[in-house]
Amino acid sequence: MARITLSKLRHSYYPNPSGPEDYALKEIDVTWKDGGAYALLGPSGCGKSTLLNIISGLLVPSEGQILFDDRDVTSLAPDQRNIAQVFQFPVIYDTMTVRQNLAFPLKNRGVDPARIEQRVAEIAAMLEVEDMLDTRASGLSPDNKQKISMGRGLVRDDVNVVMFDEPLTVIDPHLKWKLRSKLKELHQRVRATMIYVTHDQTEALTFADEVVVMQDGEVVQIGTPVELFERPQHTFVGHFIGSPGMNVLPCEMNGDRAIFHGHDVALEGPVTGQGGTIRLGVRPEHIDIQESGLPARVTKVSDVGRHFVVEAMVGDSAVKIVTEEHAPEQGTEVHLGFRPDKTRIYRDGWIATEARA
Numbered sequence: 001m002a003r004i005t006l007s008k009l010r011h012s013y014y015p016n017p018s019g020p021e022d023y024a025l026k027e028i029d030v031t032w033k034d035g036g037a038y039a040l041l042g043p044s045g046c047g048k049s050t051l052l053n054i055i056s057g058l059l060v061p062s063e064g065q066i067l068f069d070d071r072d073v074t075s076l077a078p079d080q081r082n083i084a085q086v087f088q089f090p091v092i093y094d095t096m097t098v099r100q101n102l103a104f105p106l107k108n109r110g111v112d113p114a115r116i117e118q119r120v121a122e123i124a125a126m127l128e129v130e131d132m133l134d135t136r137a138s139g140l141s142p143d144n145k146q147k148i149s150m151g152r153g154l155v156r157d158d159v160n161v162v163m164f165d166e167p168l169t170v171i172d173p174h175l176k177w178k179l180r181s182k183l184k185e186l187h188q189r190v191r192a193t194m195i196y197v198t199h200d201q202t203e204a205l206t207f208a209d210e211v212v213v214m215q216d217g218e219v220v221q222i223g224t225p226v227e228l229f230e231r232p233q234h235t236f237v238g239h240f241i242g243s244p245g246m247n248v249l250p251c252e253m254n255g256d257r258a259i260f261h262g263h264d265v266a267l268e269g270p271v272t273g274q275g276g277t278i279r280l281g282v283r284p285e286h287i288d289i290q291e292s293g294l295p296a297r298v299t300k301v302s303d304v305g306r307h308f309v310v311e312a313m314v315g316d317s318a319v320k321i322v323t324e325e326h327a328p329e330q331g332t333e334v335h336l337g338f339r340p341d342k343t344r345i346y347r348d349g350w351i352a353t354e355a356r357a
């Protein structure tokens with residue numbers, strides 16, 4: 001397995017790009033540790049496939065380098081990169097048995113038959129498919145086909161990286177969580193460098209040690225799931241991650257103080273920079289319903305199982321609050337408190353408060 005470095009990578013599908021809008025990938029600089037589990041997360045069109053194709057070698061980037069350990073692979077063809085890929089749709093041979101399918105990548109490379117048998121048995125045990133080893137693949141359900149496809153991606157232990165491209169797309173929703181946690185478990189056992197591409201925050205946050213969040217060809221934050229939740233670097237991350245996402249509210253600045261509908265709001269720390277469009281960002285989980293504070297009127301209460309989502313109006317701004325305690329009724333006048341250490345200013349989308357040490 002390998003450490004993967006993407007250095008000053010940019011890509012445009014146009015021959016003579018003139019501005020940032022001509023780049024499908026604006027600039028990415030990241031190092032992924034050998035044996036780590038990583039996710040690329042972003043909505044459709046943000047550049048995930050472009051980046052994946054650059055790593056796998058289907059696309060040569062307009063600028064920058066890709067290194068596997070210290071080896072520059074930027075212009076190597078896909079078959080010279082020694083990568084395993086699992087795609088959206090299962091890639092298996094219907095006429096072969098499950099055992100033959102799992103053995104295929106090894107047999108193809110002339111691995112010793114005894115080693116093949118041992119490795120297929122290990123992977124089949126991890127995937128819990130031992131009882132189907134002699135079944136013909138054509139008879140499998142779509143989720144079992146995708147499991148075998150994943151097994152084929154994991155069976156070789158000499159690859160630099162295993163890449164998953166939206167691998168749960170074809171899986172029934174009620175089976176998704178099973179495969180999601182299976183993949184995490186597989187990573188812990190196999191310890192291969194893995195990159196998981198998805199537009200689904202749950203898949204990314206369940207699987208990865210570190211997530212790269214992308215928007216419009218740009219990396220907006222790289223962080224652990226906890227970092228992305230606790231301190232979004234961009235309103236996009238705050239909104240895209242979390243359910244419901246971060247409240248992004250209009251506000252005014254008076255020196256270093258934020259004023260929201262005429263009320264002073266304490267922030268995590270000093271405000272940086274000047275000008276631009278200012279927003280106040282605070283997650284629903286970091287707002288308390290209390291005796292005093294910002295006056296608000298409750299407009300909706302949803303019981304979502306583990307907690308309530310309360311929607312309230314402060315002036316003409318809608319604010320969402322997550323509470324585990326008894327929720328107030330619709331129409332009630334309440335007071336809200338934004339937790340200062342979790343309340344931030346964003347300038348033109350980017351975080352503009354410093355955390356106090």
Ligand SMILES: Nc1ncnc2c1ncn2[C@@H]1O[C@H](COP(=O)(O)OP(=O)(O)OP(=O)(O)O)[C@@H](O)[C@H]1O
Binds near residue numbers: 043049050051
């Ligand atoms: N072959 C191409 N020629 C020109 N533009 C392209 C090409 N492929 C992708 N793009 C553009 O590059 C941008 C990034 O696309 P990309 O497919 O990498 O995003 P994505 O996040 O993988 O989206 P999806 O999940 O829908 O595939 C988009 O604006 C897309 O329209």
